[in-house]
Amino acid sequence: MTDEIPDIDLAVHGRTEHRREVLKKLAGGIAGSALLGTLPWFAPLQAAPAGGAPSDRVRVGIIGPGSRGQFLLEHLLHTPAVEIAALCDVYQPHLDDGQRAIGKPVAQYKDYRRLLEDTSIDAVVIATPLYLHAPMCLAAFDAGKSVYCEKSLALTIDDCKAVARAAANSTKTFQIGHQRLFHRSTLYALKQVMAGDLGPITQIRAYWHRNTAWRRPVPSADLEALFNWRLYRKYSAGLMTELASHHLHVANWFLDAHPLACVGYGSINYWKDGRDVFDNVNVIYKYPKGVSFVYDSLSSNRFYGLEVQLLGPKGTLELETAKYYSENPPPAPGIVQLINQIEKGTLEAVPIGGPSWVPDLKKDTKGTPLPEDPDRDDGTGLSLAAFVNAVRLGRRAPYMIDHAYRSGVAALMGVMAMEEQREVQWPGNYSA
Amino acid sequence: MPVRVYHHTFFAMNTRFSLVFPEISGNLGRILSLEVRRYVDAQEEMTSRFRQGALARINAQAFDGAARVPNALWDVLMQCRRHWEQTYGLFDIALGAYRRRASDAPARSSRPTEHARPNRQYGLDKVVFDEREQSVRFTAPGLVLDLGGIGKGLALKGVKAILERNGVDQAFVSFGESSILALGEHPNGGPWHIGLADVPNTDLPLSNEAMSVSGQTPGREHIVDPRTGAWANGPRMLAVVGECPVEAEVLSTALYIASPAERPRLLSRYGKVRVLDVRSDADFIPTPIYEGSAV
Numbered sequence: 001m002t003d004e005i006p007d008i009d010l011a012v013h014g015r016t017e018h019r020r021e022v023l024k025k026l027a028g029g030i031a032g033s034a035l036l037g038t039l040p041w042f043a044p045l046q047a048a049p050a051g052g053a054p055s056d057r058v059r060v061g062i063i064g065p066g067s068r069g070q071f072l073l074e075h076l077l078h079t080p081a082v083e084i085a086a087l088c089d090v091y092q093p094h095l096d097d098g099q100r101a102i103g104k105p106v107a108q109y110k111d112y113r114r115l116l117e118d119t120s121i122d123a124v125v126i127a128t129p130l131y132l133h134a135p136m137c138l139a140a141f142d143a144g145k146s147v148y149c150e151k152s153l154a155l156t157i158d159d160c161k162a163v164a165r166a167a168a169n170s171t172k173t174f175q176i177g178h179q180r181l182f183h184r185s186t187l188y189a190l191k192q193v194m195a196g197d198l199g200p201i202t203q204i205r206a207y208w209h210r211n212t213a214w215r216r217p218v219p220s221a222d223l224e225a226l227f228n229w230r231l232y233r234k235y236s237a238g239l240m241t242e243l244a245s246h247h248l249h250v251a252n253w254f255l256d257a258h259p260l261a262c263v264g265y266g267s268i269n270y271w272k273d274g275r276d277v278f279d280n281v282n283v284i285y286k287y288p289k290g291v292s293f294v295y296d297s298l299s300s301n302r303f304y305g306l307e308v309q310l311l312g313p314k315g316t317l318e319l320e321t322a323k324y325y326s327e328n329p330p331p332a333p334g335i336v337q338l339i340n341q342i343e344k345g346t347l348e349a350v351p352i353g354g355p356s357w358v359p360d361l362k363k364d365t366k367g368t369p370l371p372e373d374p375d376r377d378d379g380t381g382l383s384l385a386a387f388v389n390a391v392r393l394g395r396r397a398p399y400m401i402d403h404a405y406r407s408g409v410a411a412l413m414g415v416m417a418m419e420e421q422r423e424v425q426w427p428g429n430y431s432a
Numbered sequence: 433m434p435v436r437v438y439h440h441t442f443f444a445m446n447t448r449f450s451l452v453f454p455e456i457s458g459n460l461g462r463i464l465s466l467e468v469r470r471y472v473d474a475q476e477e478m479t480s481r482f483r484q485g486a487l488a489r490i491n492a493q494a495f496d497g498a499a500r501v502p503n504a505l506w507d508v509l510m511q512c513r514r515h516w517e518q519t520y521g522l523f524d525i526a527l528g529a530y531r532r533r534a535s536d537a538p539a540r541s542s543r544p545t546e547h548a549r550p551n552r553q554y555g556l557d558k559v560v561f562d563e564r565e566q567s568v569r570f571t572a573p574g575l576v577l578d579l580g581g582i583g584k585g586l587a588l589k590g591v592k593a594i595l596e597r598n599g600v601d602q603a604f605v606s607f608g609e610s611s612i613l614a615l616g617e618h619p620n621g622g623p624w625h626i627g628l629a630d631v632p633n634t635d636l637p638l639s640n641e642a643m644s645v646s647g648q649t650p651g652r653e654h655i656v657d658p659r660t661g662a663w664a665n666g667p668r669m670l671a672v673v674g675e676c677p678v679e680a681e682v683l684s685t686a687l688y689i690a691s692p693a694e695r696p697r698l699l700s701r702y703g704k705v706r707v708l709d710v711r712s713d714a715d716f717i718p719t720p721i722y723e724g725s726a727v
Contacts, residue, residue: 329448331441332609334629339437342454342619349625349635353671355647356584356610357447 010381040398050081065098069127134159153408164430176404183379198312238277249407266418323367447608528576585681614638642677
């Protein structure tokens with residue numbers, strides 16, 4: 001058993017053979033890893049990666065090869081066993097981009113329902129606007145497909161429940177696009193939390209600050225909703241579902257709980273450009289054991305960028321910058337030398353004395369870096385590899401429904417708290 | 433023979449406090465660390481001008497009228513007054529306002545003229561002690577008492593008592609590396625051999641002794657010359673080794689401020705200590721240069 005997490009070098013342009021080797025090494029390392037062996041969603045990766053046999057092949061349809069969909073497609077093109085069988089989008093240039101990336105002709109659809117009728121397709125990857133996640137997921141399960149759906153889960157809590165229930169009742173694989181579950185430095189952070197390096201987590205703070213209209217140029221006015229769906233409540237829940245859901249997912253995961261309730265305020269205080277989702281959100285979530293998760297997101301200032309901070313009596317973890325900060329200062333180098341000397345039974349002068357040591361200010365504190373993957377891969381490559389392996393082996397992706405449901409619902413609770421100006425309670429499990 | 437060591441480092445008084453206990457169990461080490469930590473925290477609460485303890489209250493009230501002083505802090509203030517007298521006023525806890533003002537100044541002050549007394553607004557002579565009422569009153573507006581120059585020494589003295597009461601006869605305690613207590617002897621035999629960081633070849637043997645190091649770090653100066661109100665401009669570093677952590681602390685500050693010619697007179701008022709005066713990496717006056725009152 002080892003404390004180490006094997007290298008996970010799955011950068012987006014990594015070649016298939018390289019990925020196969022990395023996955024092979026990882027498959028052997030999971031069982032021996034003190035951490036990875038305990039994470040259920042790593043179970044499909046314990047199987048050896050697919051070879052080149054036709055029986056190993058997983059035929060995948062991409063629904064929504066836009067910006068995020070294109071990124072997922074790039075990964076899938078280098079993932080062992082994957083054959084991209086079809087593309088679906090209402091916007092032809094996205095289909096053309098996808099086709100170009102694949103490099104050979106594949107079936108193209110404007111209507112996802114037609115793609116789902118293709119019985120040779122094993123799985124679909126859904127990277128569409130939020131309001132489409134639920135109908136597409138439900139239809140895909142009905143058609144007997146495995147589903148990889150981008151976060152957040154759905155536009156309404158009822159839809160979240162419906163999708164989670166359908167996923168639970170399906171024998172096929174369901175996975176949500178929370179790539180942090182497979183992100184190396186986040187896994188090391190989890191290991192530190194489990195080892196007690198923070199003590200109990202007493203608060204989680206997260207923010208995502210940008211100085212951007214979040215508006216994409218539109219080729220023609222009739223495409224406004226297609227391009228800028230994130231800005232309209234009919235299609236999206238704005239900053240909470242598109243950004244906060246990632247950090248809410250981390251909070252739920254690390255606290256191993258869903259939020260009990262939340263309160264918050266939001267407004268449009270800068271980008272008064274016709275959008276009807278908040279351009280700033282500020283929500284506090286209540287978790288069990290008196291722990292709070294404090295979140296805010298701005299669209300009018302990027303000075304503080306993005307971060308998720310786990311705080312406890314013994315230390316702080318910052319996951320986006322992958323750093324650990326101990327509440328206890330490190331001993332002076334001379335003290336370390338003295339301890340080594342005593343332990344080894346030697347005796348010589350140790351250089352310790354000097355003007356009084358003064359702790360660094362927060363801005364000067366360097367922290368202890370958490371190990372990252374080469375190329376700073378965000379976990380997406382491994383996440384897709386796990387999904388494909390699960391589909392190939394006919395397995396479900398353990399705990400994925402809970403990860404998807406908790407974060408999807410928590411994001412929507414925040415939206416409701418701000419829109420309805422009230423405390424919103426956890427709406428219960430999806431089986432209820 | 434390899435020896436098991438218990439070590440714990442924590443924040444206190446805006447620096448780090450390290451305990452090293454050879455040859456005790458982890459359980460006893462943790463219990464002792466906890467007791468020491470609680471004691472140091474209580475000392476800081478009482479003596480820090482930045483926390484909401486007794487000293488902060490007195491600083492806030494004593495110019496408007498006499499402020500009553502709790503027993504423990506009164507004892508500390510009396511010790512400080514005695515050391516102020518013994519050091520010819522060089523160790524002075526009433527210079528906090530100068531420090532605050534100097535911190536705001538853009539450039540470091542040049543070396544002050546010895547014994548010059550320009551514009552002396554603050555100092556312990558501006559504090560009236562009423563021993564019958566156990567109260568203090570400031571006669572200068574803005575005066576601030578600051579125990580930073582003695583607080584670590586007082587804490588180390590108390591920690592020494594805690595360890596001895598618990599039967600610990602061998603320990604190494606470092607308070608920010610500037611205040612050190614070496615209890616008993618090194619587990620490998622003989623005294624603890626302590627050098628100065630960044631000064632090669634220094635070796636101060638410590639056995640049941642304390643060491644205090646004074647020096648100004650550029651940009652983080654903190655020692656004020658009471659005669660001028662400017663930053664003291666002493667040697668690069670000055671270390672004092674003696675039996676009492678409080679006296680070592682007081683003397684390292686006072687000797688840092690004093691000119692070399694003034695030092696013998698000052699030391700004649702104290703017990704046996706050793707002093708190391710570091711001018712540069714290659715130029716330090718080896719210990720001992722002063723051996724107590726005979727000098």
